[in-house]
Structures are given as structure tokens and as C-alpha cells.
Amino acid sequence: MSNEMIEFITKSSLYSSMKIRDPEIKQLLQIYDKESRFELFCAECRDKKVFIYDCGLNNVKATNLKNKISSVGLLTSMSYQEDRPLDEMDHLYLRFNCSLDESHKLEYFFAVKGDSIIKVGQYPSSADIDLPQASRYSSILGKQYYSELKRSIGLHSHGVGIGSFVYLRRIIEKLVYDTFKEAEVAGALTEQQFEYQDNVRHRNGMEEKIKLLKGFLPDLITDHPKIYGVVSKGIHELTEEECLEYFPVLKDGIVMILDDIVAKKEKERAAAEYKKSLNGILSKMK
Numbered sequence: 001m002s003n004e005m006i007e008f009i010t011k012s013s014l015y016s017s018m019k020i021r022d023p024e025i026k027q028l029l030q031i032y033d034k035e036s037r038f039e040l041f042c043a044e045c046r047d048k049k050v051f052i053y054d055c056g057l058n059n060v061k062a063t064n065l066k067n068k069i070s071s072v073g074l075l076t077s078m079s080y081q082e083d084r085p086l087d088e089m090d091h092l093y094l095r096f097n098c099s100l101d102e103s104h105k106l107e108y109f110f111a112v113k114g115d116s117i118i119k120v121g122q123y124p125s126s127a128d129i130d131l132p133q134a135s136r137y138s139s140i141l142g143k144q145y146y147s148e149l150k151r152s153i154g155l156h157s158h159g160v161g162i163g164s165f166v167y168l169r170r171i172i173e174k175l176v177y178d179t180f181k182e183a184e185v186a187g188a189l190t191e192q193q194f195e196y197q198d199n200v201r202h203r204n205g206m207e208e209k210i211k212l213l214k215g216f217l218p219d220l221i222t223d224h225p226k227i228y229g230v231v232s233k234g235i236h237e238l239t240e241e242e243c244l245e246y247f248p249v250l251k252d253g254i255v256m257i258l259d260d261i262v263a264k265k266e267k268e269r270a271a272a273e274y275k276k277s278l279n280g281i282l283s284k285m286k
């Protein structure tokens with residue numbers, strides 16, 4: 001079930017705000033009723049897990065019950081009458097727990113201002129939950145790029161748009177260049193074809209480069225290269241808000257590329273192991 005509230009609660013940076021109207025209240029009540037679950041990295045399981053609402057929304061439920069909205073079933077046929085769904089609320093707190101172990105929690109804090117909520121805190125920090133395979137990523141990216149990735153996530157979680165974006169951009173450029181090198185070794189592309197994309201006028205260099213790397217980068221990235229066009233823009237062309245908005249998609253793209261590389265390496269290692277044991281048996285059969 002798509003729930004933009006969950007996206008906002010779990011992914012937005014500190015001090016981001018969201019207007020709470022009828023649809024958002026419905027989504028909050030869906031969370032309360034445990035109809036909306038989501039997958040996120042559990043820092044304690046050290047793996048992706050499903051998280052379920054634990055507590056915190058009692059005040060939302062109570063306020064909206066008072067306004068004669070009693071169940072989600074009713075909500076679909078009834079539109080919200082009051083224009084102040086956050087009436088009498090001065091804060092919003094939400095806690096979720098990991099489906100594997102209830103003691104693994106995610107906590108989020110919001111201030112209420114008028115008809116909006118503003119994220120003012122979360123625990124664990126997003127830098128701790130955003131990198132599902134941290135040690136493996138650092139071996140692929142190298143120490144410098146890996147610490148830049150952590151730094152960019154930290155900056156974004158504190159609402160720093162352009163600063164976080166600059167680091168992310170460097171990492172995307174590196175990964176795309178590394179992937180090109182792989183394609184070059186495989187004989188699929190030449191340096192000239194690849195670098196040419198930067199020189200053609202009215203063309204978006206990064207977008208075109210990513211298109212050329214189909215088969216070498218994850219399909220979800222090569223099939224939707226448009227968003228990476230933003231990487232080719234000059235820093236002066238980007239606004240703080242634009243950077244904050246693009247950040248989660250680009251960061252997820254980076255994680256997807258890294259997961260892909262981890263999976264390839266594991267496959268290669270398994271194939272090498274298999275070959276070794278196969279050769280052992282074959283030599284005995286001679």
C-alpha cells in the first residue's frame with residue numbers, strides 16, 4: 001500500500017514540513033491500524049526488515065474520533081469535515097518496531113505548527129539506518145568515497161541540501177566511471193563514445209552516459225536515466241530545495257548499484273568455489 005506519510009516520516013530530513021489534511025490523516029490512521037507497514041534497514045538486525053506501528057498516534061486517533069471518523073472503512077465514503085485535523089495537538093510522536101524483534105525500534109518526533117508537522121528528531125539517525133551493507137560498501141567505494149557517502153547522508157538528514165548533494169554527485173560520477181571501465185574491458189564501449197556525451201550541446205551528459213551503460217548498471221537505473229540528468233547541472237543552477245528533493249532517489253540509486261556489485265562479487269566467488277570443487281572431483285576421476 002503506498003503511503004506518502006510513511007515516506008515523509010522515515011525519509012525526510014530534519015525541519016522538513018508537511019501539510020496535514022484529509023488524505024494525510026487517513027494515512028496516519030492506516031498506520032495506527034497497522035495496515036501500512038514498510039521495509040527499512042534495521043540497525044540491530046543489520047538487515048532489511050518490515051516495521052510495524054508500535055505507539056504514539058493515540059492523540060491523532062482521539063482527535064479524529066471526536067470528529068466522528070471512527071474507522072478507515074468509513075473514511076473512504078466520508079470526507080473530512082473539519083479543516084483542523086491536528087486540533088489540540090502540539091506534537092506528534094511515532095514509534096515502530098522491527099517485525100523480527102519488538103525491542104528493535106524506530107522513533108520519530110514532529111512539532112505541530114498550524115496545519116503542518118515539522119520533523120524535529122529521529123532515532124536511530126538516518127546515517128545509521130541508511131546504509132544496509134556498510135562494510136561491503138566501504139570495500140567497493142574505498143575509504144574516501146565511503147566516508148563522503150556517510151557525510152552526505154548526515155548532511156541531508158540535517159536539512160543541508162546543496163552540501164549533501166555535492167558529495168552524492170561525486171560518488172555517482174565515480175560509480176558510473178567505474179562501470180564504464182568495466183564495459184570498456186568487456187569491449188562494449190570506447191572511451192571516446194563515453195566522453196563524447198559531455199561534449200554534445202543541448203545534451204545531458206550524465207543521462208546519456210547512463211543510457212550507454214545498459215546491461216552494466218541495474219535496469220531500474222538505465223531505464224530511468226532522466227533523474228540523473230540533475231547530476232550534470234552546475235551547482236549554481238540548483239536550489240537548496242531541489243537538492244533535498246532529489247537526494248533520496250539518487251542515494252537509493254547509489255545503494256542499488258552497490259548492492260548489484262556486492263551480488264556480482266558473491267556470484268563470482270561462488271562460481272570460483274564451484275570450479276575448485278569440480279576440479280578436485282574431476283582430477284580424482286582421471
Ligand SMILES: [Zn+2]
Nearest residue numbers: 042045098104
Ligand atoms: Zn530488527
